[in-house]
Amino acid sequence: MLKDLRRYEHFGTPNFYSTLLKFISKHKNPITKEVVNKYFYGKTIDGRRGFRGAVEFAIKINVLVEDKGFISVDKGFYSSYVSSENLESFILTNFFLKINNSDYYSEIFNPDNFSFTHDSRKLIMKNTVFKFKYSNVKYFLLDFGFLTCDEENESRFYNVESKYLILLNVSILPEISKKKRRISVSEFEKSMEDRNKYGHEAELFVYNFECARLFNLKKPDWTSSHTVNKGYDITSYNFVGDLRFNRFIEVKSFYGDKPYFYLSENEYKTAGEIGKKYWLYLVNRKYIDQQGYEPIIIQDPYANIFSNPNWKMTEEKTYKFSQA
Template sequence: MLNDLRTYDNLGDPHYFFELFSSLKNDEAGVWTVRDAEQLFYNKNINGRTIFDGCLVLALKISIVELDELEKISINHRFKDFLLSENQMCDKFVEFLFQALHQDEIFHTIFSLEHISYDIIYHTTQINNSAFGFKYSNFKQLLIDFNVIQIHPTKELSKYILNSRYKKIFDKIILPEIKKRKIGIDELKKSMEQQQIHGEEAEIFVLNFERERLENKVGIDWVAEYSIAEGYDISSFQQVESEYNDCFIEVKSYSGTPYFFWSRNEVDISRIKGDHYFLYLVDRNQMSNDGYKPIIIQNPFKEVLHNDKWIKQIEKYKIQLK
């Protein structure tokens, strides 16, 4: 869908769509044509724009507006009740947009693990500005106009953050597809049979463990749900009184004698964060038992990597020609 829309200058904004949808809703006779919709905005200036070439096309593609065999247009009956205000319209519009895009290949090229990460300060997803490129700048502008993404408060980062207003919709519709695309289809099947399910179950267990330990303190985030590149899975707090996230948890699931695999990135982050980095080892055979507590290791770079109590075994080498 986004590939088809990239040739248009303007995909619309809330003011345009609220006026269009309200007009279609009030069209009792049902005689509007595409031409009528175009004439409604002829010679108009909305937020400094006078060209509206891709707006109706987008509304048709995400099924808010429908076109019949007689070339008459009408508003989707499921959308009519959400036009009491522009804000209400925006929320429903974004939901329709995400539903239409949740399997769009270009969308998932933009919102891929290469470009998105989790911001533990603002507790939401962040995306690189470069993810959109020039080719899809009209789509970026649409997301900005609908306040789906906002310029990151730290402007030097050249990133956007997902508006918390749309986090639930994003998590429900888009996030499952992003998670599915973390690895290839063949690898996904293998992973689902092996460690992926165990890993996510252990992370959810620790998430609930932390919430109970910290008396449901706000700000405990399942970072790995959005990004696997951070080097830890959960952002938490060492104490209820902590004013900011100072506990970064890597979760490892095991059965039998405690063991785990540690990536180079996780090791590096552990070294950097020192006493703020924690390893939670979860016995998947016991985590359903009442009162079970995982093995918790603070500063594993020191307490594991440089401790003779743990046996280290190199599974593979990276070999590179000089």
């Protein structure tokens, strides 16, 4: 994917994508790529000019759909995208989902290209990994806030924004720690606990599970990747024909033969408020890699678990439930 786009200097900025989506959405019928490129010809947005590469990139990461020379906004993306406030998160999520299993991912997002700082515990990324052939990727990650400039080592490293760590393959984080030894094992385990190491793996599993359940005709919203206080992780649909999100999924990871999970006060309260639209997906790490594995799915846990004698609550504030 990235190889085809190397000739372009950049992939657009958040303001470009906001303008692009508004321009295409105001047309009732699909329009040609030439019409879009003509609209942006000569325009300057955020100091950038020449947006042909950005249009091609939008098609590659499934923000736009191209069919017989006509382009439109991807239905799944359009149903998830709400406003420019969360546009950056959605664009980044689409990008990482697209390249996650590609050779480019392993080349750019290789553990050798990252390290943890000793004092601030930030994850930093080498500037040299991008070189010339991936300079447009670097500008994209900077423009959308995945990377920020390191004040002390601006020419050598970039900081990885902590809220976007969830987009990285969770398997590379332990490798970074083992290689650099910038922090102790106990410190690393604590930092991984704080970032919900297993939670990311479980959420990615459920996201893909929901896509498959909906026959890839509807696209769920990975809510926790851009908003942290909703009280649920993924927003989805009960049926393919549903026009609006109506399944609000909280994902929990556990390991062993008996399911258990922790709930924050916010999650507990949200479950009570949403009721039957709130779903709990329990993912067993013991079986997550087995083909055909399905999570434990519980609708309306406020009614079906919280007062159920087969489940017991053993802690306050953050509630732990385990099967009796």
